[in-house]
Amino acid sequence: MKVSLKDIHAIDVHAHPYLANREPYTGDEYVRQLSLAVIPNEIPQNYKRVHKQPFPGSNMWVQILIQRLAKYFSCEPTLEAVVEQRNKRAIDFKTYTRELFQDANLSGIVGDFGYPQPPLSKKEYRELCGVQIWEIHRIEPVMVRLSGECKNFAEFVDSYRRDLAEALKKEGMVGLKSIIAYRSGLDITPMNEALAQEEYEEFKGNSRAAVKNLRDYCLHIAMEECSAANKVMHIHTGIGDGEVVLPKASPSFLLEMLRDKKYRDTKVHLVHGGYPWVEEAAFIVSILPNVYMDISLQNPFSGHGVKRILSQVFEFAPFDKVMYGSDAFTMPEMNWLGVHLFKECFEEVLNGWVDSDYMDPETAQVIGEMVLYRNFENVYQDFLKEGK
Structure with a gap:
């Protein structure tokens, strides 16, 4: 018996909504939509490219x-042929999206509607995909909006806390999300209201400013509100687009905060599993009972690296602490390949464990199902019926 995940449904625990492209893509535009780059790749006018040569800026993820x-x-495996077929099918974007989701057996998504801005409609995205949609509430857009509405720090804090508490009461809202790694880094300091207040005016004038004490303070409030509501705090860890504060994006920087006694019972979800520091994330989830990680972004954007990553993660991570994800953000092909590539790579890893006599095929099969959907159902079991 070989492990097979082909027919197992998947729940994507981290992805973003998107809209149909208004005009057909050129090859250049399509590759740009697939990229994490903030600065578009500029192709020299005299650049020479032979038949079958990958398009400039393509990497293994794009190639796969x-x-x-x-x-x-059923077309030639070139960018031009694929984009031509894609443009024809995507004229009916809803049908195209649903066909891809059904082909991948993708049954649900935890959506981060904090990107893009302004937020897209959850109802419209649900109608587009035809799957269950849960939601997380991103704290940074709330901070920006309230800084423009509130005259002073005290009013800001009161309004901010109230906004988070109200959002967490919404049906289908499973937690909060922070991208503090993009602004000031993950080395979170203890909660200090006085220092946070000193930076409030600077934040009002520049919402992209580091203002580390204020951002740390707001993350602590988010942790407190998740604790009170028994919801999950999602924290971006590891790489992302080009704006991330990379030297301070490792999940290891979160350890001091996560070890705090007041957060002992707070569920925390390490988004993107700290990639490329996946071993650190795996260690953290192995020692802290309420901290979990997902395999989004690294899957599918590391391409062939997904197999290596899955093997590394489970050097330390308990099987019930890791969840499937994609971080799809511009088009359904990302969701689609995310599931297929993950299943293919995990099948190879699981069957390798069976061949090495680490476990029997039945156990390996269940582990595959755990990561694809069962772990999500256990961690988020109180909110499963709210996905609409």
Whole structure:
């Protein structure tokens, strides 16, 4: 018996909504939509490219997507042929999206509607995808909005706390999300109201400013509100787009805060599993009972690296602490390949464990199901019926 995940449904615990492209994509535009880069790749006018040569800026993730879409579309595995077929099918974007989701057996998404801004409609995204949608409430847009509405720090803090508490009461809202790694880093200091207040005026004048004490303070409030509501605090860890504060994006910087006794019972979800510091994230979830991680962004954007990453993660991470994710953010192909690539790579890892006599096939099969959906159902079991 071989482990097979092909027919197992998946729940994507971290992805973003998107809209249909208004005009057909060129090859250049399509590759840009697939990239994490903040600054677009500029192709020299005299750049020479031979047949089958990957498009400038393409990496293994893009190459694998082109290869797999070519098989799905039954066309030549070139960017030009794939984009041509994609443009034809995506004219009816809803049908195209739902076909991809059904082909991948993707049954649900935890959506971060904090990107893009302004937020897209949860109802419209649910109608587009045809799957269950849960939601997380991103704290940074709340901070920006309230800084423009509140005259002083005391009013800001009161309004901010009230906003988070009210958001967590909404049906289908499973937690809060912070991207503090993009602004001031993950080395969170103890809660200090006086220092936070000193930086409030600077934040009002520049919402992208580091203002570390204020941001740390607001993250602590978010942790407190998640604790009070028995919801999950999602924290971006590891790489992202080019704006991330990379030297302070490792999940290891969160350890001091996560070890705080007042957060002992707070559920924390390490978004993106700290990639490329996945071993550190795996260690953290192994020692802290209410901290979990997902395999989003690194899957599918590390391409062939997904197999290596899955093997590394489970060197330390308990099987019930890791969840599937994609971080899809511009188009359904990201969700689609995320599931297929993850399943293929995890099957290889699991069958390797069976061949090495680490476990029997039945156990390996269940572990695959745990990561694809069972762990999500256990961690978020109180909110499963709220996904709409």
